[in-house]
Amino acid sequence: MASLKELKDRIGSVKSTQKITKAKQMVAAAKLRKAQAAAEAARPYASRLASVMGSLASKVSGDSAPLLLRGTGADKRHLLVVVNTDKGLCGGLNSNIVKAAKLQAQKLLAEGKDVTFYLVGKKGRAPIRRDYESKIAFNFDTSNVRNIGFAEAEAIADDLVARFEAGEFDVAHLIYPEFKSALAQDPTVVQLLPVPSPGTVEASDAAVEYEPDEEEILADLLPRYVKTQLFGALLEREASEQGASMTAMDNATRNAGELIDKLTIKYNRSRQAAITTELIEIIAGAEAL
Amino acid sequence: MALHFELVTPSKLVRSEDVHMVVVPGAEGEFGVLEGHAPFMSTIRDGAVQVYKTEGGEPESIMVRGGFAEVGEKGLTVLAEHVEG
Numbered sequence: 001m002a003s004l005k006e007l008k009d010r011i012g013s014v015k016s017t018q019k020i021t022k023a024k025q026m027v028a029a030a031k032l033r034k035a036q037a038a039a040e041a042a043r044p045y046a047s048r049l050a051s052v053m054g055s056l057a058s059k060v061s062g063d064s065a066p067l068l069l070r071g072t073g074a075d076k077r078h079l080l081v082v083v084n085t086d087k088g089l090c091g092g093l094n095s096n097i098v099k100a101a102k103l104q105a106q107k108l109l110a111e112g113k114d115v116t117f118y119l120v121g122k123k124g125r126a127p128i129r130r131d132y133e134s135k136i137a138f139n140f141d142t143s144n145v146r147n148i149g150f151a152e153a154e155a156i157a158d159d160l161v162a163r164f165e166a167g168e169f170d171v172a173h174l175i176y177p178e179f180k181s182a183l184a185q186d187p188t189v190v191q192l193l194p195v196p197s198p199g200t201v202e203a204s205d206a207a208v209e210y211e212p213d214e215e216e217i218l219a220d221l222l223p224r225y226v227k228t229q230l231f232g233a234l235l236e237r238e239a240s241e242q243g244a245s246m247t248a249m250d251n252a253t254r255n256a257g258e259l260i261d262k263l264t265i266k267y268n269r270s271r272q273a274a275i276t277t278e279l280i281e282i283i284a285g286a287e288a289l
Numbered sequence: 290m291a292l293h294f295e296l297v298t299p300s301k302l303v304r305s306e307d308v309h310m311v312v313v314p315g316a317e318g319e320f321g322v323l324e325g326h327a328p329f330m331s332t333i334r335d336g337a338v339q340v341y342k343t344e345g346g347e348p349e350s351i352m353v354r355g356g357f358a359e360v361g362e363k364g365l366t367v368l369a370e371h372v373e374g
Contacts, residue, residue, distance in 0.1 A: 220332045
């Protein structure tokens with residue numbers, strides 16, 4: 001049986017842990033609101049770019065299409081771009097992303113393809129290095145950036161497009177957490193390069209003039225589309241991180257509360273037991289006289 | 290008679306308003322867009338988009354970098370990666 005002093009110290013330490021988790025939960029809630037607003041603000045650009053891309057891609061096809069749309073013609077070397085967070089304390093978010101990435105890698109390896117990884121964010125490095133140490137092509141560090149923005153997406157996209165044009169890989173997949181709600185963030189896998197041709201295209205009857213021509217506009221737009229996709233993924237990651245962190249910290253705060261209640265009951269019981277023993281000793285002493 | 294003009298960047302919708310005319314620095318030369326312009330698509334070079342709120346008024350310049358302009362039934366949409374001012 002732990003002594004009274006030990007119990008008291010234990011309660012104190014759990015209480016201070018609870019204070020920290022509670023603070024982290026409130027910070028995450030505030031940041032989540034900001035991240036969600038940012039994700040919402042990015043939607044008009046993405047949807048407009050996608051619709052323009054769709055109408056252009058349907059007009060340009062065959063050999064005249066740019067490399068980013070056409071692809072290298074091979075389907076052998078796959079690059080997995082895995083977007084993880086930089087900080088922990090966000091529940092199972094990162095392990096879920098890594099799990100999805102490893103699943104995809106196993107599937108591709110089983111089909112006899114080559115797989116390499118391109119990691120964004122710190123938290124994916126260690127678990128992926130454990131299984132695929134020689135396969136990591138590059139780690140993109142975002143941990144020094146306070147507010148992740150379009151500049152980072154641009155840097156990643158430029159690097160990826162350069163690697164693609166240099167023929168380092170044939171197909172790139174993007175794996176990132178999709179923010180559904182504060183409780184649910186699902187890892188999502190989408191094909192990044194070559195840019196998948198959009199399925200639904202509304203045929204416009206109006207004759208559109210292009211300046212310069214369709215191919216050149218498309219060649220100009222494709223890298224931009226890749227940037228937008230990465231930017232979207234980074235924003236989703238931000239929102240997911242805060243959402244997951246909020247939920248995880250809410251749970252931690254509640255668990256700490258339960259533990260404090262239990263320890264307090266135990267503390268009071270042993271205190272009373274000590275008092276009772278003392279009383280018995282006094283009474284027994286008085287009777288003996 | 291007004292032209293609906295939208296300026297969009299990846300992080301936000303910068304402008305969405307009805308104006309008289311917009312002069313866009315196209316890759317192959319500047320072009321002005323008034324209401325009822327034929328459907329048109331162009332890449333734009335880095336430069337100033339000039340927005341004329343009223344006919345004959347002073348234009349407002351917005352610097353854009355890395356852009357693309359589309360004129361459709363709904364008006365003019367400029368997609369730009371960076372916007373200053």
